[in-house]
Amino acid sequence: MRDWFLETGEIKTRPPKIIQKNNPPRNHTEALKRWKEAQENFKLVLKKCTDKLDELENIRKIVHEFESAISKLNLDISTAGEFVSQYKKLRPSLLVCILNFPLAIKWQKAYNLGQNVELFSEKLDSHLVTNQLFSKTRAEINQISPWCDALTQTLRDEVFIESMKLSKAFIDAAAAPLRHNIGIFMKFFGKQNDLLDKKVLDFMPDLWSSFFLAVPTVSTTFASVERMLTYLPQNYLGWLLIDEAGQALPQAAVGAIMRTKRAVITGDPLQIEPVVRLPHSLTNSICRQFSVSISDFNAPTASVQTLADAATSYYTELHTKDGSRIVGFPLLVHRRCAEPMFSISNIIAYERLMVHVKKPSVSLIYDCLGPSAWFDVQGHAPDKWSPEEGEKVLELLRKLKKSLIFPNLYIITPFKSIANSLRKLIKDDGIMNYWPDIEPYHWINERIGTIHTVQGREAEAVILVLGCSTESQRGTRVWAGSSPNMLNVAVTRATEVIYVIGNKVLWKEAGVFKELCDKIK
Numbered sequence: 001m002r003d004w005f006l007e008t009g010e011i012k013t014r015p016p017k018i019i020q021k022n023n024p025p026r027n028h029t030e031a032l033k034r035w036k037e038a039q040e041n042f043k044l045v046l047k048k049c050t051d052k053l054d055e056l057e058n059i060r061k062i063v064h065e066f067e068s069a070i071s072k073l074n075l076d077i078s079t080a081g082e083f084v085s086q087y088k089k090l091r092p093s094l095l096v097c098i099l100n101f102p103l104a105i106k107w108q109k110a111y112n113l114g115q116n117v118e119l120f121s122e123k124l125d126s127h128l129v130t131n132q133l134f135s136k137t138r139a140e141i142n143q144i145s146p147w148c149d150a151l152t153q154t155l156r157d158e159v160f161i162e163s164m165k166l167s168k169a170f171i172d173a174a175a176a177p178l179r180h181n182i183g184i185f186m187k188f189f190g191k192q193n194d195l196l197d198k199k200v201l202d203f204m205p206d207l208w209s210s211f212f213l214a215v216p217t218v219s220t221t222f223a224s225v226e227r228m229l230t231y232l233p234q235n236y237l238g239w240l241l242i243d244e245a246g247q248a249l250p251q252a253a254v255g256a257i258m259r260t261k262r263a264v265i266t267g268d269p270l271q272i273e274p275v276v277r278l279p280h281s282l283t284n285s286i287c288r289q290f291s292v293s294i295s296d297f298n299a300p301t302a303s304v305q306t307l308a309d310a311a312t313s314y315y316t317e318l319h320t321k322d323g324s325r326i327v328g329f330p331l332l333v334h335r336r337c338a339e340p341m342f343s344i345s346n347i348i349a350y351e352r353l354m355v356h357v358k359k360p361s362v363s364l365i366y367d368c369l370g371p372s373a374w375f376d377v378q379g380h381a382p383d384k385w386s387p388e389e390g391e392k393v394l395e396l397l398r399k400l401k402k403s404l405i406f407p408n409l410y411i412i413t414p415f416k417s418i419a420n421s422l423r424k425l426i427k428d429d430g431i432m433n434y435w436p437d438i439e440p441y442h443w444i445n446e447r448i449g450t451i452h453t454v455q456g457r458e459a460e461a462v463i464l465v466l467g468c469s470t471e472s473q474r475g476t477r478v479w480a481g482s483s484p485n486m487l488n489v490a491v492t493r494a495t496e497v498i499y500v501i502g503n504k505v506l507w508k509e510a511g512v513f514k515e516l517c518d519k520i521k
Contacts, residue, residue: 481511
């Protein structure tokens with residue numbers, strides 16, 4: 001309980017707000033009552049959801065049977081409604097029905113199928129998966145949730161909500177033993193084998209289970225998995241969710257995958273590749289020594305994402321200018337970036353296959369600095385860093401500060417030396433000092449860096465500083481533009497607007513940067 005004081009001097013007490021909000025049971029009896037109620041509620045919504053899914057499966061079977069039947073009739077139709085209308089005209093006469101009863105039964109069955117599918121089309125609308133669905137445009141198809149109409153999704157949401165309530169009710173009903181288990185778990189978590197009591201070691205999987213009841217999801221790095229999950233057996237955990245798998249070394253994920261029953265692996269091989277600290281000649285030699293395919297298993301060509309794509313039973317084959325590529329489930333609907341960032345990414349990395357559905361947004365940075373632009377700065381520094389480009393960055397920041405606009409942006413570059421120079425320039429200039437709602441040191445270190453450091457992040461705007469502004473640095477520019485990965489990440493960090501600073505004449509000849517030049521004026 002917390003004390004608080006009235007103006008009269010009277011002392012009142014109240015429970016902390018978190019207690020009030022969660023409304024815990026007053027005693028164990030009430031906790032058990034809530035646990036039983038939670039079980040009943042969960043069973044009820046689960047049955048509604050499974051009944052709905054069973055209904056959809058039955059519809060799918062009827063649709064499949066119907067389409068198999070009409071494929072043999074050579075009728076020029078595109079919808080179930082057209083089939084019903086045309087097929088009704090082919091109804092056998094009464095005499096034919098009497099003389100050829102099986103034919104009448106066959107006609108009636110096909111006609112009934114058509115009527116059913118027509119009703120399903122009205123009920124499920126675009127969510128119904130028929131041959132007609134695949135006559136739609138690629139943009140339309142990619143925005144449809146097959147079979148999952150609004151009612152089905154609502155029921156699935158309710159199952160999730162009730163399952164969370166069920167877990168909470170169980171925790172309340174078993175509060176004492178759970179608190180005991182979690183206390184032991186936290187005391188010995190991360191300890192080495194020789195510091196663990198044998199009994200604790202034997203029960204470590206059960207202690208993890210207790211912990212996961214209270215904390216359903218745990219976020220960690222692959223580097224921490226070996227130490228954190230040392231005492232868990234194989235196939236013990238339920239789900240492993242791997243994000244940014246296109247940037248993950250294949251061997252880094254093995255330990256985590258071994259300890260889980262199922263894995264959901266998401267990533268993009270066309271963004272930043274895995275960083276390999278060993279020389280390629282060494283890793284290639286190791287692969288050859290053990291007869292391991294270099295292209296299939298050796299990073300940076302291989303990643304957790306490419307191996308998942310190769311292993312999945314369900315996949316898509318994309319045809320690109322570099323040949324066909326197998327991927328798992330491609331998520332082609334793009335909701336993050338406005339133009340021109342979307343089109344640049346779509347052209348250089350995805351063969352124009354993505355579908356743009358981002359809704360218009362207000363951007364104060366856009367209003368202040370204008371639309372996306374390439375500032376053609378002619379620097380003459382002998383190294384990658386160009387002081388003239390740095391001054392352009394300061395000019396843009398000064399405009400934002402003068403207008404009292406929060407700098408929700410990243411300042412990024414392909415090169416570490418330029419990132420270091422940018423941090424020093426902005427720190428020494430002091431422009432971030434006394435900017436409302438800004439802590440200068442934190443902003444400079446979080447918001448300025450190489451393209452690699454912003455993988456998975458996003459901001460309202462991006463300032464892309466290219467450097468390498470002399471003719472003699474052509475090789476470095478060609479390296480940066482030789483694959484779409486780096487530029488793809490750079491442009492898609494910006495949700496509303498991007499500003500490019502660099503020598504346009506030189507950079508437009510560097511591989512994929514030509515598309516950047518064409519799209520940003």
